[in-house]
Amino acid sequence: MSATITILDIYNSLEQVMDPEIPVLSVIDLGMITSVELDETGALIKMIPTFAACPAVSYIQQQISTIVGNDLGIKVVVEIDKTVHWESNRMSDAAKEKLKNFGIAPPQVHNGNVSAEIMLHTACPHCNSANTYLRSPFGSTLCRAIHYCKQCGHVFEQFKPVE
Numbered sequence: 048m049s050a051t052i053t054i055l056d057i058y059n060s061l062e063q064v065m066d067p068e069i070p071v072l073s074v075i076d077l078g079m080i081t082s083v084e085l086d087e088t089g090a091l092i093k094m095i096p097t098f099a100a101c102p103a104v105s106y107i108q109q110q111i112s113t114i115v116g117n118d119l120g121i122k123v124v125v126e127i128d129k130t131v132h133w134e135s136n137r138m139s140d141a142a143k144e145k146l147k148n149f150g151i152a153p154p155q156v157h158n159g160n161v162s163a164e165i166m167l168h169t170a171c172p173h174c175n176s177a178n179t180y181l182r183s184p185f186g187s188t189l190c191r192a193i194h195y196c197k198q199c200g201h202v203f204e205q206f207k208p209v210e
Contacts, residue, residue, distance in 0.1 A: 052085065052119050052121060053085070054083050054085050056119055057083050057085065057090055057092070057115060057119065058075065058080075058083065060114060060115045060118040060119055061073065061074055061075050061080060061083075061092070061111065061114075061115060062075050063114050063118065064107070064110050064111050064114050064115070065110075066097075066103070066107070067103050067106055067107070067110075068103060068188055068190075069146065069149065069151065069206075071145045071146070071148070071149045072142050072145055072146065074094065074107065074111065075139075076138065076139055076141060076142035076145065077097060077133075077137070077138055077142060078133065078137025078138055078139065078142075079094045079095055079096070079097065079107070079133065079137075080092060080093070080094055081093045081094065081095055081128040081130075081131050082128065088122060089116075089121045089122030089123055089124065090115065090119075090121055090122070090123045090124070091124050091126065092111055092115070092123060092124070092125050092126070093125075093126050093127070093128035094107070094108070094111065094125060094126075094127060094128060095127065095128050095131050095132065095133045096127070096133060097133050097190055097209070098133075098189045098190050098209070099132075100189060101189065101190070104127070108125040108127075109125075111123065111125045112124070112125050133209065134209050134210050135154035135157070135206065135207070135208045135209045135210075136156060136157065138153070138154065138206075146172070146206055147172040148172075149172075150172055150173065150203060150204075151172060151191070151203065151204050151205065151206055152169045152170060152171070152172045152194065152203060152204070152205035152206065153172075153205075153206055154205070154206045154207060154208035154209070155168070155169070155208050156208075157208050157210060159210050160210065163184070165208050166181055166184065166192055166205065166207065166208070167180075167181055169181070169192075169194050169205050171194070171196035171198065171199060171201060171203060172203055173196065173199050173201045173203065174196060174198050174199040174201075176196055176197070176198035176199065178196065178197045178198045179194050179195060179196045179197065179198075180194065180195055180197070181193075181194055182194060182195050182202065184207075186204045186205075186207075187204065190206055190207055190209075191204040191205060191206060191207060192204065192205045192207050193205075
């Protein structure tokens with residue numbers, strides 16, 4: 048392994064690992080990486096899934112290992128960090144803006160107390176109107192809900208707030 052590779056290099060490489068369900072967001076944007084360790088044998092990257100039953104977890108692990116390993120020419124081991132659980136407040140502001148531009152309403156910031164009520168106040172990512180309603184708390188994936196905008200007429204998904 049080259050002595051010039053740094054943990055910052057690994058984080059920069061992780062920016063290329065995109066969520067397979069929302070391909071405008073990286074694992075960094077989503078706050079899925081909990082730690083990176085680097086030694087003479089390679090890198091150990093710990094991650095957390097956005098949802099416990101997320102079907103893409105093993106695919107994301109494989110993508111992290113392949114992309115970072117190929118990019119930096121090192122061995123990469125990816126483990127699920129069982130000491131931390133993901134919450135939507137881990138998403139960066141840039142990630143929320145990318146979601147909105149992709150047509151998905153970002154999750155609201157919460158104070159650790161998420162109730163069904165929080166999803167009732169979701170602005171439309173297309174026109175920014177607050178004149179929306181929750182059509183279904185179940186969207187195309189576990190992490191999304193479906194809303195309707197009375198202002199522009201769009202049906203849109205929201206990335207659910209999670210505590």
